[in-house]
Amino acid sequence: xxxxxxxxxxxxxxxxxxxxxxxxxxxxxxxxxxxxxxxxxxxxxxxxxxxxxxxxxxxxxxxxxxxxxxxxxxxxxxxxxxxxxxxxxxxxxxxxxxxxxxxxxxxxxxxxxxxxxxxxxxxxxxxxxxxxxxxxxxxxxxxxxxxxxxxxxxxxxxxxxxxxxxxxxxxxxxxxxxxxxxxxxxxxxxxxxxxxxxxxxxxxxxxxxxxxxxxxxxxxxxxxxxxxxxxxxxxxxxxxxxxxxxxxxxxxxxxxxxxxxxxxxxxxxxxxxxxxxxxxxxxxxxxxxxxxxxxxxxxxxxxxxxxxxxxxxxxxxxxxxxx
Numbered sequence: 049x050x051x052x053x054x055x056x057x058x059x060x061x062x063x064x065x066x067x068x069x070x071x072x073x074x075x076x077x078x079x080x081x082x083x084x085x086x087x088x089x090x091x092x093x094x095x096x097x098x099x100x101x102x103x104x105x106x107x108x109x110x111x112x113x114x115x116x117x118x119x120x121x122x123x124x125x126x127x128x129x130x131x132x133x134x135x136x137x138x139x140x141x142x143x144x145x146x147x148x149x150x151x152x153x154x155x156x157x158x159x160x161x162x163x164x165x166x167x168x169x170x171x172x173x174x175x176x177x178x179x180x181x182x183x184x185x186x187x188x189x190x191x192x193x194x195x196x197x198x199x200x201x202x203x204x205x206x207x208x209x210x211x212x213x214x215x216x217x218x219x220x221x222x223x224x225x226x227x228x229x230x231x232x233x234x235x236x237x238x239x240x241x242x243x244x245x246x247x248x249x250x251x252x253x254x255x256x257x258x259x260x261x262x263x264x265x266x267x268x269x270x271x272x273x274x275x276x277x278x279x280x281x282x283x284x285x286x287x288x289x290x291x292x293x294x295x296x297x298x299x300x301x302x303x304x305x306x307x308x309x310x311x312x313x314x315x316x317x318x319x320x321x322x323x324x325x326x327x328x329x330x331x332x333x334x335x336x337x338x339x340x341x342x343x344x345x346x347x348x349x350x351x352x353x354x355x356x357x358x359x360x361x362x363x364x365x366x367x368x369x370x371x
Contacts (some may be wrong), residue, residue: 051090052117056109057186065111066101073117085247086155088114093336098247113155119181122157130166136346140203140222141210142171143339143346146196148331148353166201174202175302177332178211188283191300196223196336213341214283220340222279223288224350226333226357227297228306228325231274232367234265236254237291241284250304251290252364260284262291270361273300273328288334300357301329329357 054072069078069089080089082099087095090112116122133145146152148161153164153309164186167174174185178201187199201207213219242257244250261281268275274297278288286305292298293305300306308326333354339346350358 049116050110054111054113056105056111061107062337064101065096065103065105065130068105069111069113074304077348078283079119081246082119083113088156090114105339119179119183120176124154124162124164124168124180124182124184125157125160125173125344126169127160127165128169130161130169132163132166132170134170135197135348137345139200139342140206140345141201142167143197143199143344144192145284145348146198146336148193148195148339149353151192153184157182158276163198164200167202171202171312174200177202178206178207183304184192187211187257190336191286191289191332191334194334194336195351196353197346198336199339199341199344199346200370210344211342216293217282218341218362219283220338221283221336222335222338223278223280223317224271224275224335224354224363225278225292226275226300226354227287227292228273228300229297230272230298231264231266231276232269234263237262237264237295239291240293241287241290245283248304249285251286252285253290253294256285258282260287260291264292268364268366270364275358275364289332298325298334299334300325301327302332302334306332329365333336333357 050304054069060068064166066077066080069080081098084096084100086100089096091109097368120359134142135145136143144163151162154162157286177185185200185202185207186202187207190198199210201210203350238261240257241260242254244252263279265277266274267277289299289302289305296338302325335350337348
């Protein structure tokens with residue numbers, strides 16, 4: 049596909065780039081931001097990034113947009129060779145056991161190694177469902193390195209109903225996380241989170257943003273780490289990872305949040321383990337173990353790498369099963 053070329057004339061000079069491109073391409077500003085984020089807007093041979101969205105266009109600028117302009121024109125490629133473990137399935141939906149290091153859906157048409165690429169090979173009718181395009185049938189998302197229960201819908205009516213349940217917080221989502229430091233009692237966690245950076249994504253605690261809630265229950269305490277169950281009441285980007293780091297108990301293996309010192313309200317006893325938390329596991333030790341919404345019910349066992357890191361912690365002391 050030939051790139052779409054946008055020339056900036058004197059009458060457009062001084063406009064914000066995202067506004068200018070949205071008007072000239074007849075797409076939404078959100079779509080322009082996505083194209084910037086995935087490097088599909090090029091100027092003078094250099095891909096622009098999301099940080100360029102507010103730059104001021106100058107007369108004579110030329111921008112080349114690679115690939116389809118509209119999201120619904122893009123199709124995830126079928127990859128029957130990719131492994132896919134379906135752990136639960138019903139009429140119009142399926143839950144898969146997402147492995148670590150694999151994205152949920154493609155960000156660009158040429159990305160062909162995501163979970164959705166594998167799902168398309170088994171359920172081709174998923175294409176066009178929900179958000180359509182490269183996000184066809186995706187009901188919710190997990191971070192690239194997070195494992196466990198991931199829900200897709202390949203029927204439009206089912207997708208809308210399940211997405212509605214997520215929006216209305218009618219979903220039971222339970223995670224297992226191995227975190228730095230010792231946690232001896234259950235506690236509710238409520239914080240205001242905001243996306244501080246989009247690419248790469250980073251979330252911070254701030255005075256304004258999305259109010260997020262979850263409940264943390266220790267299951268087994270080790271010498272300097274704790275296996276906890278986290279029951280989410282809301283869903284937000286990096287919610288568990290950012291919240292646990294804020295309180296001085298970052299997820300082991302988390303290189304984005306694992307070296308951040310805890311806030312003043314954090315657990316001072318755990319602060320000595322924070323700096324080393326990022327290097328104590330090959331990836332963030334976070335696993336989506338249980339998902340229940342409407343007729344969907346799935347439990348997913350811990351993957352082998354998580355079990356291996358747990359074994360390295362020693363015998364530990366059980367606190368008791370989570371409620």
